[in-house]
Amino acid sequence: MGVHNTRWYPKYHVAAPENWINDPNGFCCFKSEYHLFYQFHPFGVNWGPMHWGHVISKDLVHWKHLPIALKPDEDYDRDGCFSGCGIEKDGSLYIFYTGHMHTPETAELGFDYVQVQCFAVSEDGVNFKKYPDNAIVLVPETEQVHGGDFRDPKVWKHGDKYYMVVGSRTPDKLLGQVLLYESDDIIHWNFKSIMSRAEGNQGSMWECPNFATIDGKDVLIFSPQDVKREINSYLNVYQSGYFIGKLDYKTGIYTHGEFELLDYGSDFYAPQITQLPDGRTIMIAWLDMWNNPMPEQADGWAGMMTVPRELHVRDGKVYSTPIKELESLRVAETSYENQTFYEPKKFEGVSGDVGELIVDIDLKATEEFEIDLRSSAEEKTVLTYNAALGLFKVNRDKSGEGGKGERECPILPADKMKLQIFMDRSSIEIFINDGERVMSARIYPRDNAKDIVFVPTGGTFKIDSIKFYTLGEGIPQP
Numbered sequence: 001m002g003v004h005n006t007r008w009y010p011k012y013h014v015a016a017p018e019n020w021i022n023d024p025n026g027f028c029c030f031k032s033e034y035h036l037f038y039q040f041h042p043f044g045v046n047w048g049p050m051h052w053g054h055v056i057s058k059d060l061v062h063w064k065h066l067p068i069a070l071k072p073d074e075d076y077d078r079d080g081c082f083s084g085c086g087i088e089k090d091g092s093l094y095i096f097y098t099g100h101m102h103t104p105e106t107a108e109l110g111f112d113y114v115q116v117q118c119f120a121v122s123e124d125g126v127n128f129k130k131y132p133d134n135a136i137v138l139v140p141e142t143e144q145v146h147g148g149d150f151r152d153p154k155v156w157k158h159g160d161k162y163y164m165v166v167g168s169r170t171p172d173k174l175l176g177q178v179l180l181y182e183s184d185d186i187i188h189w190n191f192k193s194i195m196s197r198a199e200g201n202q203g204s205m206w207e208c209p210n211f212a213t214i215d216g217k218d219v220l221i222f223s224p225q226d227v228k229r230e231i232n233s234y235l236n237v238y239q240s241g242y243f244i245g246k247l248d249y250k251t252g253i254y255t256h257g258e259f260e261l262l263d264y265g266s267d268f269y270a271p272q273i274t275q276l277p278d279g280r281t282i283m284i285a286w287l288d289m290w291n292n293p294m295p296e297q298a299d300g301w302a303g304m305m306t307v308p309r310e311l312h313v314r315d316g317k318v319y320s321t322p323i324k325e326l327e328s329l330r331v332a333e334t335s336y337e338n339q340t341f342y343e344p345k346k347f348e349g350v351s352g353d354v355g356e357l358i359v360d361i362d363l364k365a366t367e368e369f370e371i372d373l374r375s376s377a378e379e380k381t382v383l384t385y386n387a388a389l390g391l392f393k394v395n396r397d398k399s400g401e402g403g404k405g406e407r408e409c410p411i412l413p414a415d416k417m418k419l420q421i422f423m424d425r426s427s428i429e430i431f432i433n434d435g436e437r438v439m440s441a442r443i444y445p446r447d448n449a450k451d452i453v454f455v456p457t458g459g460t461f462k463i464d465s466i467k468f469y470t471l472g473e474g475i476p477q478p
């Protein structure tokens with residue numbers, strides 16, 4: 001079938017080669033190359049029996065497609081090879097994943113599928129052999145754990161041992177939780193603890209747990225389902241966020257602070273992190289959201305990934321910034337300085353559907369402003385900031401096809417605001433104040449919507465500097 005129209009197909013983001021993709025999987029560094037896998041349904045533009053698609057990169061920016069790494073061809077994964085992780089051990093690449101099986105015989109227990117943890121190994125990073133004694137981890141038989149939902153293993157090494165977190169929920173399906181396992185050899189695993197469980201409005205099933213020590217803090221990342229809307233927060237069907245805390249490896253008990261979102265946009269889910277040999281923690285997520293419309297399905301593909309983001313813990317929060325390697329995509333630069341204006345304004349050379357925009361705004365002189373991206377006479381994606389409210393908003397009501405509505409995030413008061421925005425045909429990723437907040441969204445405007453308009457909505461718009469870069473290709477076009 002193939003992708004038959006590239007109007008919305010990204011130029012530098014990893015996306016479905018054709019058909020459907022969702023979560024990033026197996027993100028890791030193996031023999032000095034970066035591997036990224038993803039949930040893939042190779043036979044249709046909707047979700048279906050999950051395979052693992054595979055791309056590889058030397059710099060996290062330029063990617064190459066590789067053959068499918070995992071297919072659901074064993075009894076224990078017959079209905080899908082669900083999400084999981086990748087890790088190097090003794091010169092081999094191990095990928096851990098969830099085998100999904102429909103089991104009508106368990107329906108009387110309240111669930112009609114069973115999920116088990118499995119792994120496969122590769123010596124060359126391309127061909128994977130499933131472990132002959134899969135599955136290696138079955139749902140623990142305790143009254144604290146739901147028998148069906150048990151998925152998305154993430155493995156890491158600490159001291160001489162390996163640890164694994166798996167997403168889970170309570171048997172009454174009311175509270176999401178994460179289970180912790182321990183192993184000496186990465187193959188035989190012991191259930192250690194329920195490492196963390198939802199308290200209050202923190203979701204009924206925790207998908208895709210990830211764990212890492214970042215800047216000395218133990219960060220648990222997860223994607224909770226069914227967090228209830230609170231005024232203008234949690235408007236997406238599912239969320240992705242984190243706790244910052246401390247894991248006691250002896251007891252398996254994790255103490256932590258509040259739940260925080262990793263991204264406040266309409267399309268961001270199932271983030272996966274990896275720690276690179278140089279010490280950085282890098283995150284990639286699915287730049288989509290369950291239940292959101294995906295107009296690119298008409299073109300034979302569905303789904304893309306975010307740009308890789310570097311994570312840091314500062315002032316009790318996780319900051320995410322685009323990795324510095326993305327600068328290698330920059331082709332031409334247009335820049336302006338010290339611009340003060342009172343009417344809507346466009347800048348020559350600052351426009352397009354693929355590019356990076358960096359704007360430094362003087363908030364002492366600018367009480368509120370609007371920036372329209374992908375703007376034409378009929379369409380625009382509207383970003384606004386209002387200092388009195390302390391809110392930054394993204395509105396997609398006029399973005400073209402696809403989802404509509406508004407998302408917002410709180411911003412700490414300051415004299416300056418820095419915006420770094422990546423546009424790639426059908427996506428925008430907005431990094432505010434060097435990663436204090438991020439908002440990601442899919443948008444589906446027409447080809448002619450390429451203007452960027454700066455609109456003073458509170459009298460004065462004072463900009464210290466604007467830089468716009470056209471960006472080159474990061475992954476072969478279909």
Ligand code: FRU
Nearest residue numbers: 023039050082083151207270
């Ligand atoms: C998250 C998720 C995972 C699961 C996968 C199936 O988006 O639901 O929990 O492993 O997608 O494709």
